[in-house]
Amino acid sequence: MRATTIHAPGDIRFEEVPDPVIEEPTDAIVKVVAGCICGSDLWPYRGANDIDAGSTIGHECVGVIEEVGSAVKDFKPGDFVIVPFCHCDNTCAHCVAGVQAACENLGFTASGQGEYSRVTQADGSLVKTDGMPDASLIPSLLTLSDVMATGWHAAVSAGVKPGGTTVVIGDGAVGLCGVLAAAQLGAERVVAMSRHEPRQAIARAFGATDIVAERGDEGGARIAELTKGVGADSVLECVGTDESMKTAFAIARPGSTVGFVGVPHGVELPVRRMFQKNVGLAGGMAGVRRYLPDLLERVLSGSIDPGKVFDLTLPMAQSAEGYRAMDERRAIKVLLQP
Amino acid sequence: MRATTIHAPGDIRFEEVPDPVIEEPTDAIVKVVAGCICGSDLWPYRGANDIDAGSTIGHECVGVIEEVGSAVKDFKPGDFVIVPFCHCDNTCAHCVAGVQAACENLGFTASGQGEYSRVTQADGSLVKTDGMPDASLIPSLLTLSDVMATGWHAAVSAGVKPGGTTVVIGDGAVGLCGVLAAAQLGAERVVAMSRHEPRQAIARAFGATDIVAERGDEGGARIAELTKGVGADSVLECVGTDESMKTAFAIARPGSTVGFVGVPHGVELPVRRMFQKNVGLAGGMAGVRRYLPDLLERVLSGSIDPGKVFDLTLPMAQSAEGYRAMDERRAIKVLLQP
Numbered sequence: 295m296r297a298t299t300i301h302a303p304g305d306i307r308f309e310e311v312p313d314p315v316i317e318e319p320t321d322a323i324v325k326v327v328a329g330c331i332c333g334s335d336l337w338p339y340r341g342a343n344d345i346d347a348g349s350t351i352g353h354e355c356v357g358v359i360e361e362v363g364s365a366v367k368d369f370k371p372g373d374f375v376i377v378p379f380c381h382c383d384n385t386c387a388h389c390v391a392g393v394q395a396a397c398e399n400l401g402f403t404a405s406g407q408g409e410y411s412r413v414t415q416a417d418g419s420l421v422k423t424d425g426m427p428d429a430s431l432i433p434s435l436l437t438l439s440d441v442m443a444t445g446w447h448a449a450v451s452a453g454v455k456p457g458g459t460t461v462v463i464g465d466g467a468v469g470l471c472g473v474l475a476a477a478q479l480g481a482e483r484v485v486a487m488s489r490h491e492p493r494q495a496i497a498r499a500f501g502a503t504d505i506v507a508e509r510g511d512e513g514g515a516r517i518a519e520l521t522k523g524v525g526a527d528s529v530l531e532c533v534g535t536d537e538s539m540k541t542a543f544a545i546a547r548p549g550s551t552v553g554f555v556g557v558p559h560g561v562e563l564p565v566r567r568m569f570q571k572n573v574g575l576a577g578g579m580a581g582v583r584r585y586l587p588d589l590l591e592r593v594l595s596g597s598i599d600p601g602k603v604f605d606l607t608l609p610m611a612q613s614a615e616g617y618r619a620m621d622e623r624r625a626i627k628v629l630l631q632p
Numbered sequence: 633m634r635a636t637t638i639h640a641p642g643d644i645r646f647e648e649v650p651d652p653v654i655e656e657p658t659d660a661i662v663k664v665v666a667g668c669i670c671g672s673d674l675w676p677y678r679g680a681n682d683i684d685a686g687s688t689i690g691h692e693c694v695g696v697i698e699e700v701g702s703a704v705k706d707f708k709p710g711d712f713v714i715v716p717f718c719h720c721d722n723t724c725a726h727c728v729a730g731v732q733a734a735c736e737n738l739g740f741t742a743s744g745q746g747e748y749s750r751v752t753q754a755d756g757s758l759v760k761t762d763g764m765p766d767a768s769l770i771p772s773l774l775t776l777s778d779v780m781a782t783g784w785h786a787a788v789s790a791g792v793k794p795g796g797t798t799v800v801i802g803d804g805a806v807g808l809c810g811v812l813a814a815a816q817l818g819a820e821r822v823v824a825m826s827r828h829e830p831r832q833a834i835a836r837a838f839g840a841t842d843i844v845a846e847r848g849d850e851g852g853a854r855i856a857e858l859t860k861g862v863g864a865d866s867v868l869e870c871v872g873t874d875e876s877m878k879t880a881f882a883i884a885r886p887g888s889t890v891g892f893v894g895v896p897h898g899v900e901l902p903v904r905r906m907f908q909k910n911v912g913l914a915g916g917m918a919g920v921r922r923y924l925p926d927l928l929e930r931v932l933s934g935s936i937d938p939g940k941v942f943d944l945t946l947p948m949a950q951s952a953e954g955y956r957a958m959d960e961r962r963a964i965k966v967l968l969q970p
Contacts, residue, residue, distance in 0.1 A: 387862045388886050393910050396886030451912070524725045548726050548734030551914065554907070563901040569892070572731050574789070574914030576889065578907040 297408025352407025384418030394581030433601025445471025451577030452553025456480030464532030477501025635746025690745025722756030732919030771939025783809025790891025794818030802870030815839025
């Protein structure tokens with residue numbers, strides 16, 4: 295098959311690689327209908343992560359089951375499925391506790407930007423739709439494989455409840471989905487920290503009531519003003535840098551929780567401040583499967599439309615251009631079609 | 633008056649200092665009936681914190697109101713009161729949210745190991761008993777000024793719920809009170825990590841079902857064994873060192889929360905592990921006043937007896953010996969009588 299591969303920082307190719315095959319009886323092979331590029335794919339692209347040269351890249355996709363292993367009971371070829379980026383058996387102690395990201399049989403999508411992708415623990419991981427969904431729904435369904443579920447995880451981890459003020463740090467696709475999640479979970483005021491007009495527009499469409507364009511100390515001062523000096527009732531940290539984490543803890547009200555989903559890079563948590571102000575931290579890698587049935591229902595019923603985060607669609611063969619567009623912030627999130 | 637002072641690491645004195653006086657109309661002066669030495673007093677004693685030479689030390693006490701400022705309405709001379717180590721107005725946004733440790737009018741007890749102590753925000757901070765309590769209750773009431781409330785805060789922050797396994801790291805008085813709190817809050821299994829037989833005995837009396845004497849990797853292996861590889865449902869970090877924090881995150885099950893109350897010293901939080909395993913951190917300085925009415929009721933009804941943590945009682949004039957005894961771990965916690 296052909297798939298997107300990474301060879302070095304900045305070196306993305308779309309080329310022939312071996313077809314993924316059923317390796318375990320619990321596996322399934324999915325023919326990708328749509329994949330996309332994640333903000334976290336930019337870490338290796340920018341040289342911040344180690345690269346296994348020539349390996350496939352891409353962990354978000356939806357598609358149609360091509361083949362299933364002998365132990366797969368709930369899916370058959372032809373089913374349209376959402377593929378969580380992290381695969382889980384959905385039966386181990388961690389899955390049962392709602393922490394599918396720590397499944398004892400954890401696996402990951404490895405060629406979501408390719409023509410086919412292998413899913414381990416298919417029965418535990420996948421969720422299917424009734425028949426082939428309308429093409430207009432594909433972008434939103436695709437977000438459920440990671441970005442929307444991750445934004446939702448940030449909001450749940452931060453303890454967003456009806457009423458109150460939620461601040462979302464990060465105006466990438468995850469942050470925007472965090473805005474949508476906070477609004478859906480009933481936050482009265484949802485503040486998106488964003489300097490980019492197109493992203494601000496999506497944030498507003500997703501339910502942001504306020505936009506704060508300032509960063510660092512100035513951003514903190516604006517949040518203090520908006521919250522009458524009390525601080526935010528919940529903060530979603532959707533970036534993963536030390537600066538964004540520091541901002542999160544600076545604006546979170548005492549007793550609140552920072553929900554974090556940005557893969558931490560160079561983060562040193564301000565433990566003294568956390569102690570003195572009683573501000574907690576929760577979150578981490580999103581166990582997508584936990585939220586999938588609920589989010590699917592919300593998409594199918596039209597109550598959320600997270601597919602709006604895609605502002606560029608390219609043929610998969612042009613995935614390198616997709617990376618460039620996201621790296622240069624010309625695109626928020628890029629959808630790739632085989 | 634005479635009070636305990638610190639002049640340098642290891643240099644504790646009991647000497648004449650100026651009497652505390654009403655400085656604000658919301659102040660009260662309490663004649664100390666009993667004070668005690670906190671594990672956190674050992675930080676400056678051991679040279680780990682800066683010292684203002686000659687300053688009074690000690691933030692835990694109970695006593696009788698000697699004098700009140702003109703704005704104090706709920707207390708009068710003669711009332712027996714528990715003095716939270718951190719004072720609060722109990723009316724600001726943070727107090728109303730249950731985070732009294734972040735009160736806008738935060739104050740601290742400064743001469744709890746002396747004959748008198750000033751309490752700021754007396755109406756918000758203090759809780760009184762009906763009449764003078766029986767002498768046998770004084771030790772338990774004294775623990776409510778900090779140590780028992782702090783152990784309780786650890787358990788609440790860690791999300792201890794009925795059922796499940798709680799592990800308590802630290803067998804100082806706070807950790808022992810954490811054991812008591814976890815048992816009171818219904819943990820089915822309470823594991824005290826302790827190598828010291830007298831502390832193990834108190835832990836068992838407080839409700840520990842298991843004792844783990846091993847530390848570090850070996851301690852982690854024991855907890856893994858006890859929890860069938862899943863990890864602890866909640867972990868109370870009651871020390872504040874990097875080692876104890878690392879242990880806490882090593883044994884906490886994915887999706888759980890480490891409740892921390894040990895003042896962090898040299899702690900570098902394992903943010904990558906927190907992310908990968910979805911283990912959160914919550915807690916910090918305990919807003920004692922939040923828990924005080926409930927804990928007082930539990931002491932008066934005889935359902936808890938946290939005064940057991942005191943295994944040495946000395947005249948206040950011998951406070952220096954009290955510090956030595958705690959520093960050398962000859963005593964768990966020292967009660968001082970004027």
